[in-house]
Amino acid sequence: MAKEFFTGSATGRSSDEVSLADIVFESWDSFDSNKDGDVDENNNENDDSSSEKSKAFWEEKDQLLKGILCRTSSCEKKVREATKEVVREMDNSEMVCSCRRQVVAKSCRNCMLKELCDRLLNLGYNCAICKSKWRSSSEIISGEHSYLEVREDLSKRKSEVKVVIEMSFRGEFEMACGNEEYKELIKRLPEVFVGKAERLRALVKIMCSAAKRCMKEKKMHIGPWRKHKYMEAKWFGTCERSTMEPLLLMNSATRQPKYKASMLTFDLLLDNIQGLHCTTVEVV
Incomplete structure (x- = not known):
């Protein structure tokens, strides 16, 4: 796919040598959060205090992020593995953009969501595309966002588990002007997030707090658009849940374009079809 993904240090290979599925679902290496540095003796006590507080803040966020990302449940793992396999298949498929945009299908977010949703449905998962919308208020500006959601009933607990699939999770938090500490947190995030809503909510809270501090x-x-309430509205606001038509796969034969004609020339097109007769209508 044309979109670039962070490979980390786990594989030791360039992004050109790693398939999409390997990249977006790769595990995170252990990270040494202790960045020792001598404090300038010429700094005053206020500067020393501020520096220590900043260091403690970023270390705390790093530890919290690691703790959340390393945990998982059997339900999440099952959906994650299925999503990983589907993404691998999509990576090796030729696809046609179904929304008629002048872009490559694999770079069209709408088409990717449709195809992933359809394939998960075929595997028996209760998957749907969720589109959230929210209006402007005194706290946030208006916006909308689309993502996937898989629902699974747990008969033993008599409850329903919601697993969110976000195709561009890391990109939602990236900032060009972020400091080094914030960028280290970004590297921890998976490109594709597959997890329970509760886990997603905790990650959003951590990253928004980090962005504010940065x-x-x-x-x-x-x-x-980077504030906590705005980011939460993307996945936890009012949304419409629906399934959509699957993306068309390209066959060996070239796909024929559809004819477009006005009513003034429609009779001429019909004359070209053998065995079909029509009455010419005078246009006034």
Whole structure:
């Protein structure tokens, strides 16, 4: 796929040598969060205190993020493995963009969501495309977002588990102006997130807190689209849940374009079809 993904240090190979499925679902290496550095003796006590608080903050967020990402449930694991296999198959397939946009199908988010949803449905998963929308308020600006959701009934607990699939999870939090500590947190995030809603909510809270702290340390204003309530609205706001038509796969034969004609020339097209007769209508 044309989209680039972070490979990390687990494989030791370039992004060109790693398939999409291997990249987006790879495990995270252990990370040494202790970055020792001598404090400048010329700094005053306030600077020392501020530096220590900053270091403690980023270490805490790093540990929290690692703890959440390393946990999983049997339900999440099952959906994650199925999603991984489907993404691998999609990576090796030729697809046609079904939304008629002038883009490659694999770079079209709508088409990717449709195809992934359809294939998971064929595997027996209760999967649907969720589209959330929210209006502007005094706290957040308006927006909309699409993602996938798999629901599974647990008969023993008599409850329903919701597993969210976000195709571009890391990209939702990336900032070009982020500091080094924030970028290290970004590297921990998977490109494709597959997990329970509760786990997603915890990750969103951590990353939004980190983004706010990052902008504060850089003395920059944080955009309203990066605030916690806005990010939460993407996956936890009011949404419409629906399945959609699957993406068409390309055959060996070239796909024929559909004819487009106005009513003024429609009779001429019909004359070209053998065995079909029509009455010419005068256009006034």
